[in-house]
Amino acid sequence: MALMAKGTLILVADAEKALMLENTGTPDAPELSVLARHEVPAEALAGATDRPGRMADKAPGQRSALEQADYARIAGEAFAAELAGVVEAEAATRAAPRLVIAAPAQVLGAMRPHLGAVARRALVAQCPKTLTGHTLPQIARIVAAELDAA
Template sequence: MLLSKGIWVVVADSEKALVLRNEGTGREPRLAFVRREEAPEVIVASDAPGRRADVGQGQRSAMEVPDYTRLNAETFMADLADDLARAQRRGAFDKLILVAPPQVLGALRDALSEGLAAHVVAEIDKTLTKHPLAEIGKIVASDIDAL
Protein backbone atom coordinates (compact mmCIF):
# COMPACT_ATOMS: atom_id res chain seq x y z
CA MET A 1 0.00 0.00 0.00
CA LEU A 2 1.21 3.51 -0.74
CA LEU A 3 0.77 6.74 1.16
CA SER A 4 -1.63 8.11 -1.46
CA LYS A 5 -2.28 11.75 -2.23
CA GLY A 6 -5.06 13.21 -0.09
CA ILE A 7 -4.84 10.59 2.64
CA TRP A 8 -5.04 11.97 6.18
CA VAL A 9 -2.43 10.98 8.75
CA VAL A 10 -3.13 11.53 12.44
CA VAL A 11 0.03 11.60 14.54
CA ALA A 12 -0.83 11.71 18.23
CA ASP A 13 0.41 11.21 21.74
CA SER A 14 -1.32 11.85 25.06
CA GLU A 15 -0.63 15.60 24.85
CA LYS A 16 -1.07 16.62 21.22
CA ALA A 17 -2.33 15.50 17.85
CA LEU A 18 -1.18 16.53 14.41
CA VAL A 19 -3.79 16.07 11.70
CA LEU A 20 -1.95 15.98 8.38
CA ARG A 21 -2.81 15.49 4.71
CA ASN A 22 -0.44 14.05 2.11
CA GLU A 23 -0.13 16.55 -0.72
CA GLY A 24 2.68 14.62 -2.37
CA THR A 25 2.83 11.17 -3.86
CA GLY A 26 3.19 7.76 -2.27
CA ARG A 27 6.87 7.65 -3.15
CA GLU A 28 7.53 11.28 -2.21
CA PRO A 29 5.11 12.22 0.56
CA ARG A 30 4.64 15.88 1.45
CA LEU A 31 2.59 16.17 4.61
CA ALA A 32 0.79 19.44 5.33
CA PHE A 33 -1.02 20.56 8.45
CA VAL A 34 -4.78 20.29 8.51
CA ARG A 35 -4.71 21.24 12.18
CA ARG A 36 -2.90 20.74 15.46
CA GLU A 37 -4.75 19.94 18.67
CA GLU A 38 -3.46 20.06 22.23
CA ALA A 39 -4.87 18.20 25.21
CA PRO A 40 -6.02 20.40 28.06
CA GLU A 41 -3.57 20.62 30.94
CA VAL A 42 -4.09 18.06 33.67
CA ILE A 43 -4.80 19.81 36.95
CA VAL A 44 -4.71 17.72 40.08
CA ALA A 45 -6.06 19.30 43.26
CA SER A 46 -4.19 16.92 45.55
CA ASP A 47 -1.69 14.17 45.08
CA ALA A 48 -2.56 12.55 48.41
CA PRO A 49 -4.99 9.65 48.23
CA GLY A 50 -8.25 9.98 50.13
CA ARG A 51 -9.19 7.69 52.97
CA ARG A 52 -12.39 5.89 53.71
CA ALA A 53 -13.57 3.98 56.72
CA ASP A 54 -14.02 0.25 56.34
CA VAL A 55 -17.51 -0.39 57.66
CA GLY A 56 -17.49 -2.84 60.56
CA GLN A 57 -13.71 -3.06 60.58
CA GLY A 58 -12.88 0.04 62.62
CA GLN A 59 -10.09 0.71 60.12
CA ARG A 60 -9.39 3.30 57.49
CA SER A 61 -7.95 2.37 54.14
CA ALA A 62 -6.44 4.47 51.40
CA MET A 63 -8.43 5.05 48.23
CA GLU A 64 -6.68 4.76 44.92
CA VAL A 65 -5.80 8.09 43.30
CA PRO A 66 -7.40 8.43 39.86
CA ASP A 67 -4.94 8.45 36.96
CA TYR A 68 -5.83 11.93 35.75
CA THR A 69 -3.25 11.83 32.98
CA ARG A 70 -4.74 8.64 31.51
CA LEU A 71 -8.29 9.93 31.90
CA ASN A 72 -7.31 13.20 30.22
CA ALA A 73 -5.68 11.32 27.33
CA GLU A 74 -8.79 9.17 26.83
CA THR A 75 -11.02 12.26 26.78
CA PHE A 76 -8.61 13.96 24.35
CA MET A 77 -8.72 10.94 22.00
CA ALA A 78 -12.54 10.84 22.18
CA ASP A 79 -12.70 14.54 21.23
CA LEU A 80 -10.21 13.97 18.41
CA ALA A 81 -12.26 11.01 17.11
CA ASP A 82 -15.39 13.19 17.11
CA ASP A 83 -13.59 15.93 15.13
CA LEU A 84 -12.30 13.36 12.63
CA ALA A 85 -15.77 11.85 12.21
CA ARG A 86 -17.23 15.30 11.44
CA ALA A 87 -14.48 15.97 8.88
CA GLN A 88 -15.04 12.59 7.24
CA ARG A 89 -18.80 13.17 6.98
CA ARG A 90 -18.03 16.50 5.23
CA GLY A 91 -15.93 14.55 2.72
CA ALA A 92 -12.59 16.00 3.83
CA PHE A 93 -10.89 12.61 3.50
CA ASP A 94 -11.62 9.05 2.48
CA LYS A 95 -8.64 7.22 4.03
CA LEU A 96 -7.02 7.66 7.41
CA ILE A 97 -3.76 6.47 8.97
CA LEU A 98 -3.32 6.54 12.75
CA VAL A 99 0.15 6.94 14.27
CA ALA A 100 0.52 6.89 18.05
CA PRO A 101 2.20 5.03 20.89
CA PRO A 102 0.36 1.78 21.75
CA GLN A 103 -1.66 3.05 24.72
CA VAL A 104 -2.80 6.20 22.91
CA LEU A 105 -3.49 4.22 19.74
CA GLY A 106 -5.73 1.91 21.76
CA ALA A 107 -7.62 4.85 23.31
CA LEU A 108 -8.10 6.42 19.88
CA ARG A 109 -9.21 3.13 18.33
CA ASP A 110 -11.75 2.67 21.14
CA ALA A 111 -13.10 6.18 20.54
CA LEU A 112 -13.66 5.74 16.78
CA SER A 113 -17.20 5.30 15.59
CA GLU A 114 -17.86 2.27 13.39
CA GLY A 115 -18.26 4.55 10.37
CA LEU A 116 -14.96 6.30 10.94
CA ALA A 117 -13.11 3.08 11.77
CA ALA A 118 -14.03 1.81 8.29
CA HIS A 119 -11.84 4.58 6.81
CA VAL A 120 -8.72 3.63 8.80
CA VAL A 121 -6.36 1.89 6.39
CA ALA A 122 -3.35 1.54 8.71
CA GLU A 123 -2.22 1.93 12.31
CA ILE A 124 1.39 2.53 13.26
CA ASP A 125 2.44 2.25 16.90
CA LYS A 126 5.17 4.88 17.10
CA THR A 127 5.62 8.22 18.81
CA LEU A 128 6.32 10.77 16.06
CA THR A 129 4.79 14.00 17.41
CA LYS A 130 8.17 15.63 17.96
CA HIS A 131 9.53 14.81 14.49
CA PRO A 132 9.58 17.31 11.59
CA LEU A 133 6.83 16.81 8.98
CA ALA A 134 9.25 15.65 6.29
CA GLU A 135 10.61 12.94 8.58
CA ILE A 136 7.11 11.87 9.66
CA GLY A 137 6.21 11.48 5.98
CA LYS A 138 9.24 9.30 5.27
CA ILE A 139 8.70 7.10 8.34
CA VAL A 140 4.99 6.63 7.67
CA ALA A 141 5.58 5.93 3.96
CA SER A 142 8.25 3.36 4.83
CA ASP A 143 6.03 1.65 7.43
CA ILE A 144 3.06 1.63 5.03
CA ASP A 145 5.17 0.06 2.28
CA ALA A 146 6.17 -2.70 4.72
CA LEU A 147 2.53 -3.68 5.36
Protein backbone atom coordinates in the same frame (compact mmCIF):
# COMPACT_ATOMS: atom_id res chain seq x y z
CA MET B 1 1.43 -2.39 -1.17
CA ALA B 2 -0.50 0.63 0.09
CA LEU B 3 0.95 3.97 -0.94
CA MET B 4 0.45 7.28 0.77
CA ALA B 5 -1.72 8.75 -1.97
CA LYS B 6 -2.31 12.46 -2.36
CA GLY B 7 -5.03 13.55 0.07
CA THR B 8 -4.29 10.82 2.63
CA LEU B 9 -5.11 12.02 6.14
CA ILE B 10 -2.58 11.24 8.85
CA LEU B 11 -3.36 11.67 12.54
CA VAL B 12 -0.19 11.81 14.64
CA ALA B 13 -1.10 11.78 18.32
CA ASP B 14 -0.04 10.97 21.83
CA ALA B 15 -1.98 11.34 25.08
CA GLU B 16 -1.49 15.13 25.22
CA LYS B 17 -1.26 16.52 21.69
CA ALA B 18 -2.13 15.66 18.11
CA LEU B 19 -1.58 16.84 14.55
CA MET B 20 -4.01 16.23 11.71
CA LEU B 21 -1.91 16.11 8.53
CA GLU B 22 -2.62 15.68 4.85
CA ASN B 23 -0.33 14.44 2.11
CA THR B 24 -0.25 17.22 -0.49
CA GLY B 25 2.58 15.59 -2.42
CA THR B 26 2.71 12.47 -4.52
CA PRO B 27 2.88 8.86 -3.33
CA ASP B 28 6.56 8.73 -4.33
CA ALA B 29 7.41 12.09 -2.73
CA PRO B 30 4.98 12.69 0.14
CA GLU B 31 4.74 16.21 1.50
CA LEU B 32 2.72 16.72 4.66
CA SER B 33 0.80 19.85 5.52
CA VAL B 34 -0.81 20.57 8.88
CA LEU B 35 -4.61 20.75 8.84
CA ALA B 36 -5.12 21.14 12.60
CA ARG B 37 -3.36 20.99 15.97
CA HIS B 38 -5.05 19.68 19.10
CA GLU B 39 -3.88 19.70 22.73
CA VAL B 40 -5.26 18.62 26.07
CA PRO B 41 -6.04 21.71 28.18
CA ALA B 42 -3.46 22.21 30.94
CA GLU B 43 -6.13 22.22 33.65
CA ALA B 44 -7.21 18.71 32.61
CA LEU B 45 -3.71 17.42 33.37
CA ALA B 46 -3.37 19.28 36.69
CA GLY B 47 -5.56 16.81 38.56
CA ALA B 48 -6.85 17.13 42.08
CA THR B 49 -5.23 19.33 44.67
CA ASP B 50 -6.74 17.41 47.55
CA ARG B 51 -5.04 14.44 49.19
CA PRO B 52 -6.38 10.94 48.49
CA GLY B 53 -9.39 9.87 50.53
CA ARG B 54 -9.47 7.46 53.43
CA MET B 55 -12.04 4.89 54.49
CA ALA B 56 -12.77 3.14 57.74
CA ASP B 57 -11.76 -0.50 58.02
CA LYS B 58 -13.76 -3.16 59.82
CA ALA B 59 -11.49 -3.14 62.86
CA PRO B 60 -12.06 -0.27 65.30
CA GLY B 61 -9.80 2.76 64.91
CA GLN B 62 -8.24 1.62 61.63
CA ARG B 63 -8.39 3.54 58.37
CA SER B 64 -7.03 2.76 54.91
CA ALA B 65 -5.89 5.17 52.24
CA LEU B 66 -7.56 5.14 48.84
CA GLU B 67 -5.58 5.42 45.67
CA GLN B 68 -5.73 8.83 44.04
CA ALA B 69 -7.27 8.93 40.58
CA ASP B 70 -4.83 9.09 37.65
CA TYR B 71 -6.05 12.35 36.16
CA ALA B 72 -3.47 12.31 33.36
CA ARG B 73 -4.73 8.90 32.17
CA ILE B 74 -8.36 10.01 32.43
CA ALA B 75 -7.60 13.19 30.44
CA GLY B 76 -5.68 11.13 27.86
CA GLU B 77 -8.59 8.75 27.34
CA ALA B 78 -11.03 11.66 26.99
CA PHE B 79 -8.64 13.31 24.52
CA ALA B 80 -8.48 10.09 22.46
CA ALA B 81 -12.29 9.98 22.30
CA GLU B 82 -12.32 13.64 21.22
CA LEU B 83 -9.73 12.90 18.51
CA ALA B 84 -11.88 10.06 17.20
CA GLY B 85 -14.69 12.58 16.68
CA VAL B 86 -12.31 14.99 14.91
CA VAL B 87 -11.09 12.20 12.61
CA GLU B 88 -14.66 11.13 11.86
CA ALA B 89 -15.69 14.69 10.99
CA GLU B 90 -12.66 15.25 8.73
CA ALA B 91 -13.10 11.91 6.95
CA ALA B 92 -16.80 12.65 6.39
CA THR B 93 -15.95 15.80 4.41
CA ARG B 94 -13.95 13.85 1.80
CA ALA B 95 -15.18 11.91 -1.21
CA ALA B 96 -12.84 8.90 -0.87
CA PRO B 97 -10.91 9.35 2.36
CA ARG B 98 -7.76 7.42 3.26
CA LEU B 99 -6.68 7.60 6.89
CA VAL B 100 -3.53 6.61 8.78
CA ILE B 101 -3.34 6.89 12.56
CA ALA B 102 0.09 7.00 14.23
CA ALA B 103 -0.17 6.93 18.02
CA PRO B 104 1.05 4.90 20.99
CA ALA B 105 -0.78 1.63 21.56
CA GLN B 106 -2.64 3.00 24.62
CA VAL B 107 -3.99 5.94 22.61
CA LEU B 108 -4.96 3.69 19.69
CA GLY B 109 -6.78 1.40 22.11
CA ALA B 110 -8.66 4.29 23.69
CA MET B 111 -9.56 5.73 20.28
CA ARG B 112 -10.79 2.57 18.49
CA PRO B 113 -14.17 2.19 20.23
CA HIS B 114 -15.01 5.84 19.45
CA LEU B 115 -14.20 5.76 15.72
CA GLY B 116 -17.30 6.07 13.58
CA ALA B 117 -18.20 4.07 10.48
CA VAL B 118 -16.72 6.59 8.03
CA ALA B 119 -13.36 6.67 9.83
CA ARG B 120 -13.26 2.86 10.11
CA ARG B 121 -13.84 2.48 6.36
CA ALA B 122 -11.19 5.13 5.60
CA LEU B 123 -8.56 3.61 7.92
CA VAL B 124 -5.79 2.03 5.84
CA ALA B 125 -3.11 1.69 8.55
CA GLN B 126 -2.41 2.12 12.23
CA CYS B 127 1.17 2.78 13.35
CA PRO B 128 1.64 2.05 17.07
CA LYS B 129 4.42 4.64 17.40
CA THR B 130 4.88 8.01 19.08
CA LEU B 131 5.73 10.40 16.25
CA THR B 132 4.68 13.71 17.83
CA GLY B 133 8.31 14.72 18.42
CA HIS B 134 9.36 14.15 14.80
CA THR B 135 9.51 16.68 11.97
CA LEU B 136 7.00 16.51 9.10
CA PRO B 137 9.53 14.99 6.65
CA GLN B 138 10.47 12.34 9.22
CA ILE B 139 6.80 11.55 9.85
CA ALA B 140 6.21 11.24 6.09
CA ARG B 141 9.15 8.86 5.72
CA ILE B 142 8.14 6.68 8.70
CA VAL B 143 4.46 6.49 7.71
CA ALA B 144 5.36 5.73 4.08
CA ALA B 145 7.63 2.91 5.25
CA GLU B 146 4.83 1.54 7.46
CA LEU B 147 2.41 1.62 4.53
CA ASP B 148 4.92 -0.10 2.24
CA ALA B 149 5.43 -2.83 4.83
CA ALA B 150 1.66 -3.40 5.15
